[in-house]
Amino acid sequence: MSSLIAQLITRKNAPVVKAQLPTFLVNFLHAVLLPTIGILVFLLFWSVAANNIDTSLGKFPDPAAVAAQVGNLYDEHMESRAKEQAFYERQEKRNAARMAKDPNYVAKIRAYTGKETFVDQIFTSLITVMSGFLLAAVIAIPLGIAIGLSKALNTACNPIIQIFKPVSPLAWLPLVTMVVSALYVSDEPMFAKSFVVSMITVTLCCLWPMVINTSVGVASLNSDWVNVSRVLRLPALKHVQKIVLPASVPAIFTGMRLSLGIAWMVLIAAEMLAQNPGLGKFVWDEFQNGSSQSLSRIMTAVIVIGLIGFALDRTMLQLQRVLSWDKTTQVR
Amino acid sequence: MKDPLLNISKIDMVFPTPKGDFTALKEVDLKINKGEFISLIGHSGCGKSTVLNVVAGLYQATKGGVLLNGREVNQPGPERAVVFQNHSLLPWLTAYENVELAVKQVFAKSKSAAEMKEWIEYNLKLVHMDHAMHKRPDEISGGMKQRVGIARALAMQPEVLLMDEPFGALDALTRAHMQDSLMEIQDELNNTVIMITHDVDEAVLLSDRIVMMTNGPAATIGEILDVKLERPRDRLALAEDPLYNQYRSAVLTFLYEKQRKVEEIGSAAKADVKSSEKKQAESA
Numbered sequence: 328m329s330s331l332i333a334q335l336i337t338r339k340n341a342p343v344v345k346a347q348l349p350t351f352l353v354n355f356l357h358a359v360l361l362p363t364i365g366i367l368v369f370l371l372f373w374s375v376a377a378n379n380i381d382t383s384l385g386k387f388p389d390p391a392a393v394a395a396q397v398g399n400l401y402d403e404h405m406e407s408r409a410k411e412q413a414f415y416e417r418q419e420k421r422n423a424a425r426m427a428k429d430p431n432y433v434a435k436i437r438a439y440t441g442k443e444t445f446v447d448q449i450f451t452s453l454i455t456v457m458s459g460f461l462l463a464a465v466i467a468i469p470l471g472i473a474i475g476l477s478k479a480l481n482t483a484c485n486p487i488i489q490i491f492k493p494v495s496p497l498a499w500l501p502l503v504t505m506v507v508s509a510l511y512v513s514d515e516p517m518f519a520k521s522f523v524v525s526m527i528t529v530t531l532c533c534l535w536p537m538v539i540n541t542s543v544g545v546a547s548l549n550s551d552w553v554n555v556s557r558v559l560r561l562p563a564l565k566h567v568q569k570i571v572l573p574a575s576v577p578a579i580f581t582g583m584r585l586s587l588g589i590a591w592m593v594l595i596a597a598e599m600l601a602q603n604p605g606l607g608k609f610v611w612d613e614f615q616n617g618s619s620q621s622l623s624r625i626m627t628a629v630i631v632i633g634l635i636g637f638a639l640d641r642t643m644l645q646l647q648r649v650l651s652w653d654k655t656t657q658v659r
Numbered sequence: 660m661k662d663p664l665l666n667i668s669k670i671d672m673v674f675p676t677p678k679g680d681f682t683a684l685k686e687v688d689l690k691i692n693k694g695e696f697i698s699l700i701g702h703s704g705c706g707k708s709t710v711l712n713v714v715a716g717l718y719q720a721t722k723g724g725v726l727l728n729g730r731e732v733n734q735p736g737p738e739r740a741v742v743f744q745n746h747s748l749l750p751w752l753t754a755y756e757n758v759e760l761a762v763k764q765v766f767a768k769s770k771s772a773a774e775m776k777e778w779i780e781y782n783l784k785l786v787h788m789d790h791a792m793h794k795r796p797d798e799i800s801g802g803m804k805q806r807v808g809i810a811r812a813l814a815m816q817p818e819v820l821l822m823d824e825p826f827g828a829l830d831a832l833t834r835a836h837m838q839d840s841l842m843e844i845q846d847e848l849n850n851t852v853i854m855i856t857h858d859v860d861e862a863v864l865l866s867d868r869i870v871m872m873t874n875g876p877a878a879t880i881g882e883i884l885d886v887k888l889e890r891p892r893d894r895l896a897l898a899e900d901p902l903y904n905q906y907r908s909a910v911l912t913f914l915y916e917k918q919r920k921v922e923e924i925g926s927a928a929k930a931d932v933k934s935s936e937k938k939q940a941e942s943a
Contacts, residue, residue: 439838468816528753547749551743551745552747552749554735554741554743554751555743555747557716557717557734557735558715558717558735558736558737558739558740558741559737559760559761559764559765559815560734560735560736560737560764561764565764567750569760570749573749573751574749574751576751652748652750652751653793654797
């Protein structure tokens with residue numbers, strides 16, 4: 328009997344001998360080689376397709392044209408920076424000269440007003456999307472917790488959430504523009520109006536996934552944890568702080584990732600329609616410009632928009648990995 | 660006889676369901692003295708957990724009530740600490756922090772920070788978890804989690820410790836270890852304990868009294884068995900003890916002859932056959 332058991336055990340534990348590649352090679356294959364192949368195949372299809380599409384602005388840009396345009400746009404940016412610096416140097420010299428002549432002269436400092444470059448537009452868009460997203464998070468997470476905790480509040484708010492959730496940013500935009508113009512009046516505005524309009528549009532659109540996910544996370548709180556809290560007689564505020572909030576962190580992060588993706592998409596559309604500074608405006612300007620370079624510049628913007636969206640998502644993912652206690656959830 | 664610490668006084672528990680009211684408990688009446696270890700045993704679905712939840716204050720009895728030190732229980736509280744079946748530790752806190760949450764809540768006014776730290780560590784030591792107190796629940800085994808759950812409950816210094824199948828989810832060897840640990844702790848602290856169990860050996864080994872419940876619906880207390888075995892008890896020596904085996908067979912007889920559980924499997928016809936079997940068994 329015991330020998331039989333011993334046999335069974337050894338058989339179970341015997342190493343599975345198979346003709347296998349070493350693990351590190353398999354990992355390398357999965358992590359590097361396969362995505363590379365995917366990208367190469369895509370580039371191939373792209374260039375073949377591009378060479379067969381003729382538009383009124385010339386051939387559709389192929390990967391080489393985009394690559395050339397990346398360098399081009401960067402050079403333009405550096406050129407513009409050099410111009411800006413030269414402008415300020417000139418201004419300083421002129422002011423110094425006038426001051427030397429007349430000590431009572433109060434120097435006027437004028438800001439450089441050159442056209443924003445592609446790189447400037449990227450930063451404008453990033454700042455706008457993060458502001459809109461953070462504003463949404465500040466509103467959505469407490470609201471989601473409240474809705475998750477109270478069934479009555481959930482029933483009351485649900486129709487409104489469901490109605491506003493599918494509304495496109497483009498529908499909001501005219502309203503937001505008019506309301507901001509009417510209400511945001513000051514002589515020395517801290518933020519540009521266009522920035523406020525874009526930001527609020529982003530907020531309105533990425534609010535809902537966070538509200539919904541947070542409330543679902545809170546509502547599906549493990550009943551054992553609620554019982555622990557009841558046995559300890561935790562006061563309401565402490566119950567939220569010690570039990571509800573940490574328990575819902577995984578769900579909140581899911582909502583935040585969804586929202587950030589939506590925020591980025593919405594922002595580009597809003598900038599395009601409203602002519603607010605940012606990548607969307609860049610695309611629209613190039614389209615209106617209609618030079619032989621326009622299509623390749625737009626294609627470059629498309630790829631940069633994609634890369635930034637991807638980077639934003641990865642950043643949220645890393646943040647989730649670090650901050651969430653639930654390491655078991657499949658994050659992809 | 661002196662006043663009991665805990666008086667479960669003729670409680671009925673009725674749950675409203677879409678199909679009408681369901682009476683889970685009927686006239687459950689039990690008096691428990693200070694320092695007693697009580698086991699509640701019965702088939703699954705007989706309402707053992709309901710009794711425990713009523714005592715804990717998590718449920719409100721439909722009729723009757725629970726008195727602790729002569730005062731009625733109508734909400735949960737740390738003086739009736741619960742050890743839940745699935746440990747129910749908060750996964751984002753370490754073992755230490757889980758106990759700390761309870762200690763900070765219960766002793767906010769009566770203990771200084773240093774005293775609290777000492778008390779938390781003392782309780783974790785009591786359950787032999789001092790070596791892993793800064794680990795999170797997902798880093799420790801099932802038995803260890805349950806130890807922390809017990810430490811958390813003990814750290815509340817409860818008047819009654821309520822345990823809902825505390826070792827039900829553990830393997831047999833770990834369970835035996837945990838039972839030994841629990842007896843050791845009980846020797847030291849002499850708590851009043853109500854424990855739900857499915858395990859006959861566990862009930863006889865640990866209890867002063869075994870409360871056997873009839874099958875639901877309208878479950879109630881069928882028999883109460885006084886276990887007069889000397890403490891400290893040793894599982895190996897008891898295996899040979901005729902008295903121990905007598906108690907064991909008394910519980911088994913109750914569970915498998917008097918209160919045979921009929922699981923309804925398959926068609927109604929089968930169930931009919933079985934229920935007639937049950938009637939025969941009951942009349943026999």
